[in-house]
Amino acid sequence: ANLIIGNKAIAPDGYKRSAVLAGASFNTLSFPGPVIRATKGDTLQINVVDQLTDSTMLMGTSIHWHGFYQKGTSWADGVVGVTQCPIAPGHSFLYQFPTADQAGTFWYHSHYSTQYCDGLRGALIVYDPTDPYRTCRFYARTAQVDNHCILISETTIITLADWYHLASPQQSLPANINSVLINGQGRFPGGPESPLSVIKVVPNKRYRFRLISMSCDPAFTFSIDGHPMTVIEADSQSVQPLTVNEITIHAGQRYSFILYANNPIGNYWIRSHPNDDGLKGYAGGINSAILRYYGAPTKDPTTSKASVSNPLIEANLRPLYNPAAPGIPSPGAADVNINLEITYNNDTQKFLVNNVPFADVPVPVLLQILSGGQSAIDLLPAGSVYTLPPNKVIEISMPGGSTGSPHPMHLHGHDFSVVRSAGSKQYNYVNPVRRDVVNLGESRAEDNVTVRFKTDNSGPWILHCHIDWHLEAGLAVVFAEDAPSVKLSNPPPAWDQLCPIYNALPPQTF
Numbered sequence: 001a002n003l004i005i006g007n008k009a010i011a012p013d014g015y016k017r018s019a020v021l022a023g024a025s026f027n028t029l030s031f032p033g034p035v036i037r038a039t040k041g042d043t044l045q046i047n048v049v050d051q052l053t054d055s056t057m058l059m060g061t062s063i064h065w066h067g068f069y070q071k072g073t074s075w076a077d078g079v080v081g082v083t084q085c086p087i088a089p090g091h092s093f094l095y096q097f098p099t100a101d102q103a104g105t106f107w108y109h110s111h112y113s114t115q116y117c118d119g120l121r122g123a124l125i126v127y128d129p130t131d132p133y134r135t136c137r138f139y140a141r142t143a144q145v146d147n148h149c150i151l152i153s154e155t156t157i158i159t160l161a162d163w164y165h166l167a168s169p170q171q172s173l174p175a176n177i178n179s180v181l182i183n184g185q186g187r188f189p190g191g192p193e194s195p196l197s198v199i200k201v202v203p204n205k206r207y208r209f210r211l212i213s214m215s216c217d218p219a220f221t222f223s224i225d226g227h228p229m230t231v232i233e234a235d236s237q238s239v240q241p242l243t244v245n246e247i248t249i250h251a252g253q254r255y256s257f258i259l260y261a262n263n264p265i266g267n268y269w270i271r272s273h274p275n276d277d278g279l280k281g282y283a284g285g286i287n288s289a290i291l292r293y294y295g296a297p298t299k300d301p302t303t304s305k306a307s308v309s310n311p312l313i314e315a316n317l318r319p320l321y322n323p324a325a326p327g328i329p330s331p332g333a334a335d336v337n338i339n340l341e342i343t344y345n346n347d348t349q350k351f352l353v354n355n356v357p358f359a360d361v362p363v364p365v366l367l368q369i370l371s372g373g374q375s376a377i378d379l380l381p382a383g384s385v386y387t388l389p390p391n392k393v394i395e396i397s398m399p400g401g402s403t404g405s406p407h408p409m410h411l412h413g414h415d416f417s418v419v420r421s422a423g424s425k426q427y428n429y430v431n432p433v434r435r436d437v438v439n440l441g442e443s444r445a446e447d448n449v450t451v452r453f454k455t456d457n458s459g460p461w462i463l464h465c466h467i468d469w470h471l472e473a474g475l476a477v478v479f480a481e482d483a484p485s486v487k488l489s490n491p492p493p494a495w496d497q498l499c500p501i502y503n504a505l506p507p508q509t510f
């Protein structure tokens with residue numbers, strides 16, 4: 001299918017601005033972009049067509065498919081500077097990759113500078129026909145929630161996003177958000193009573209809600225008045241049911257939860273509060289959407305937020321399927337240990353990882369590898385590329401508390417096991433949650449978030465802060481994993497159209 005990228009003026013919070021949007025056609029450009037749906041095992045084939053015309057923002061583009069391993073298809077990962085050059089206006093790029101054994105809640109977004117902050121973000125769901133939370137057959141055995149079988153014919157998606165009245169190229173750090181959009185609708189302080197997202201539920205039914213943070217910056221604390229949430233998925237990994245009444249969700253993260261619509265018929269506030277000083281509270285429907293029972297009047301809720309007695313704690317999440325995830329043996333047994341120290345230089349306004357800011361390079365790391373660069377000293381950006389050997393257990397520790405905390409760190413090409421979470425002093429090598437974005441926490445003294453993964457996927461994979469402003473300011477490294485095995489799959493990408501440099505590289509290496 002085609003995914004058209006174009007410019008259109010929209011007013012999702014009542015303030016009109018030009019945005020960078022995706023649509024199945026130019027006439028259906030929307031924020032968020034269209035939901036892409038697939039079934040486990042499908043191969044996704046998406047032709048991204050750049051029809052951007054607004055020169056006050058970036059006119060090149062790319063799309064990253066957040067959460068997919070891209071095993072054997074690293075060229076389709078969509079990261080400008082790492083796996084491709086930007087798609088130029090008037091050109092298109094065909095992304096083609098198998099979903100393989102992955103299923104769950106994903107999303108897609110521009111991975112070119114801070115372009116997704118201008119709107120280019122959407123949900124991507126991969127259904128699993130044998131999902132234990134979807135079928136009673138498996139449900140009874142493995143995944144009980146209140147002893148009930150949940151049959152959900154339709155997915156309810158809730159996207160959370162920060163929204164800016166200034167285009168991203170005009171922002172300076174720290175960027176101040178103007179509003180929180182829930183399913184693409186919201187209000188800003190002092191603004192009009194713009195319509196809010198309304199999610200309708202049938203009384204006494206149970207629903208699976210898929211919550212996606214498409215944030216460029218803030219973490220959100222999310223809750224629904226009067227309704228506990230039973231978390232069953234984190235970042236496309238099924239987890240054992242865990243009932244909470246507030247979820248803190250960081251940029252790039254996803255959760256599925258079961259909601260039981262067993263309150264009196266009425267309207268209830270859905271709340272998503274950003275950890276951003278500029279946007280406080282819920283007055284006048286700020287930071288809010290509405291949960292409306294069928295049969296309730298069409299009016300705003302009058303409910304209030306309960307005290308947070310039971311917040312989601314990441315260290316309490318347990319994988320549903322694979323307690324001993326691949327490559328997660330006992331303590332001390334990692335093959336490679338890497339410590340990443342994040343600092344900030346006030347003078348250059350750059351973030352540094354182990355003293356090096358990640359900088360843009362004209363030749364994507366993947367093309368450097370394919371043309372013979374195999375070792376860290378050969379690969380650019382200098383000092384930001386780490387080589388990883390194949391079939392090893394890698395442990396990465398990342399002390400918290402640096403400027404701009406909490407940083408949500410996202411690894412491409414893998415999930416990782418979070419053997420130590422922010423806010424936890426314990427290491428869990430037995431049954432840690434697996435996910436693809438982890439919050440590093442706010443305290444240098446207390447937090448030392450530690451993750452493990454196995455190098456079973458050759459390619460150049462970026463690890464970066466998912467606060468897009470921080471990525472732009474250098475908060476990233478690239479792992480050149482098993483560089484000698486990196487190959488192109490069929491069909492090969494149209495790099496000759498993307499990267500002028502492609503034609504200058506030795507042809508035999510392609």
Ligand code: C2O
Nearest residue numbers: 064066111252410
């Ligand atoms: Cu969702 Cu590198 O990004």
